[in-house]
Amino acid sequence: MSLTTAPVPVKAGGARWVVAVCLGAGFTTLLDQSVLNVVVPALRGSLDAGTASLQWILAGYSLTFGLALVPAGRLGDMYGRRLLFVGGLALFAVGAIAAATARHGWVVAAARLVQGFGAGVVNPQIIGLFQDLFRGRDRARALGAYAFVGGVAGMLGPLLGGLVLQVAGPGLGWRLVLLANLPFALVTIPLALRILPARRPEGRTTDLDPGGLLLLAGTTLAALLPLAGTAGGWWWLPVAVAGAGGFVAWERRWTARGRTAILLPSLTGNRGYVLGVLIAMCYFGATLALNLVLSLYLQDGLHYPPLAAAAIALPSAVGFTVASAFAAGLRRRGTTIALGVAVASIAAALAAVELLPEPQVVWALAASQLVTGAAGGFVNAPNQALTLHHAPPGANGLSAALLQLSQRLAASVSIAAVSGIFLAAPGHATALAHGATLCLGLATLALVFAALDTPFRAIE
Template sequence: MSLTTAPAPVKAGGARWVVAVCLCAGFTTLLDQSVLNVVVPALRGSLHAGTASLQWILAGYSLAFGLALVPAGRLGDLYGRRLLFAGGLAVFAVSAVVAATAQHGWVVAAARLVQGFGAGVVNPQIIGLFQDLFHGRDRARALGAYAFVGGVAGMLGPLLGGVVLQLAGDGLGWRLVLLANLPFAVVTIPLALRVLPAGRPAGHRGDLDLGGLLLLGGTTLAALLSVVGTGGWWWLAGAGAGLAGFLAWERRWTALGRSAILLPALTRNRGYVLGVLVAMCYFGATLALNLVLSLYLQDGLHHPPLAAAAIALPSAVGFALTSAFTSGLRRRGTTVALGVAVASIAASIAAVEVLPAGPVVWALAASQFVIGAAGGFVIAPNQALTLSHAPPGVNGLSAALLQLSQRLAASVSIAAVSGIFLATAATSGGPAPALADGAALCLGLAALALLFALLDRPSSIEGSRVVE
């Protein structure tokens, strides 16, 4: 791959090592979210965890992941990425051991929060390194490989969890599932210290907007607390107030000539903002849909974990088949793919409402294949199109804001859909209405992603050059 100005020269053949180490870390941290979906019933039975505890265990990882992204991305821009990369991965690995050996649900939830923080430190360094070291087609290939690895990890995670539970049983199985990514982390940390470039990335140094970071973190936390636990409306009002305060602070900080989190070069760029909104809504829709399907098959239809996890396999196959053909794809292509995904989610809801338990599983598998195939045409191209609008010197920040939007959507959507499913299942007397209600939220998010993609089409010509 061709290299641009870097903090330290990358030796001959080093580019491939940098990409390999980054992809391994990306797979490790992104696998961790999806692999937990299938073990929820086993974990709940083993630790006697209630609904609120389960919501925190499921959503806390994405919450802490999102809270860490922006400060970690900005710190990487200012001071270098290698130590942040290795340190975040070490925190991630230690927290996995704590979660896997826990005897109480709250300990698992706390460990998952810390683990998500470690993952949130690592991932903006991955995309930031790709932005720092590569340009043009090489950058698009690296970003596409990262999106592909993340997509496959997310879709194969439930299958891996199902296999482990089938072989080890519920009591030990969920603990082994939480340790599944540990070997990847242990191998990747020393490699990262050896091959990743040291020093500060080339470009504008800027400063750290601590006030903005605190306000953004508080707003994000309040948004999740509005879904998990009690006092939802009060927390939602707090999130709205926090957002208003954050925007006011950012305007003042920018007026003083300081480097705000919401850089005008990003927030006033129509293509970047709409691309972030597409990623946010689509990410939340797909992660929440995977969770509600797993709950439906295990809690509702009483399928064993491995059979429930197998529903993710068609999606992974579809994603892998289409991801190889995204080179040169413009916004029009991602828009068509989003339309297909929306139609497939709607078909899933209809199938659950009208088909008996046996045929509905096959219908859901077919729908998952279509959704996965559509995702191959959405994730990597949208990421490349969006990040092509980032100005020099803020590659880590632009990547962090993109991922933050995804993680916030994931946190709120997962917490909401798990609460919706469990509440509806307890009151309606059947799993089908519970799945339909949960999937309706996913359908709404996917439809919003489609709307934002449609709005972005006139501005996509310049950004699409990155993938040509």
């Protein structure tokens, strides 16, 4: 088993162009994620989508995103990243077209699964390239730029979606919104073919671990099916538990045979990496679920038009974007403080929902969004840099994929759970309170994991 590697060959001065192309792809996929919450009520009304279809539309993207990450990250480590990057982005674009032209809710759900898979192929190549090209603070800056672009996409997406829905109407508007990322993909694909390094990195002699990939995919799917209203319900959970046990046993056997397992001992045995993954998992799930439940509350509960709902959610994206610009190089103690602020902010919003009348609740939620978004800007990129600092040579794509997989699993679970909670609750205020409580619990777990890691780690 060997994970030694030489740096990816890039022309002089080309690293900046590689970063620019990667940020373009990141913007494309993150814009799609941020814009969906705004169009959900219009889409549901236009296609008469039921609860199960809606949950699959919301959570399916993150599901297939997560399932694609690990094999795509491993293949990028083995054979180079350019073709995977371009192929994933092309698949993402095809899924966007299929979703926007669908006439049934299940078709939109299927198209979102395709989009998620494409995005899951692209994203480990982005972070893997940052890992390949940069070290130390330069890597932190590249990840910070990626987080900044994500903040910009998060800021523009809801506003763009709300504006299009207001101008074009709900019937046509949601279709146009789902096509909003297509121009960015069409521009980024030819640039990637021209700029990204094509050669296979020298010195990499790892293997794919097909048995581990299949067991991981099956376990993940079985764990998420109950939350998406699938036939069989909670009986899938014993299947997930059995699959997890089989996956761990397989990985131990694969490693004992001298092969390169997905669960690399150098990653899973590293305290800093594991805690960083747990932080990312809990906080990512909390923030995505919070944004969704707020959008549903404003549009379904208070009957706000999409543009007004987007404006109230805007402070979160603004705070995240501004904070991300100053977060590069932040150490674990700083991210722990930021998580503490986020937990306090979500708790304050939950108290406002319980204690204040509706007009004042909206202002309190907007203020909480600003604080929570800014705190997230000081958590996201620094946590990625601190966690991926422990990636062994030759496993940059895999380590990034496992990190993102944890986020996407949390996103799928929390989005499916919070949408189910909201649609089943007796009133919109109760639905918001229950959803926010779930998000508060996840953010608190992230804070606990960060506190456990604080004395032990910093970027060298």
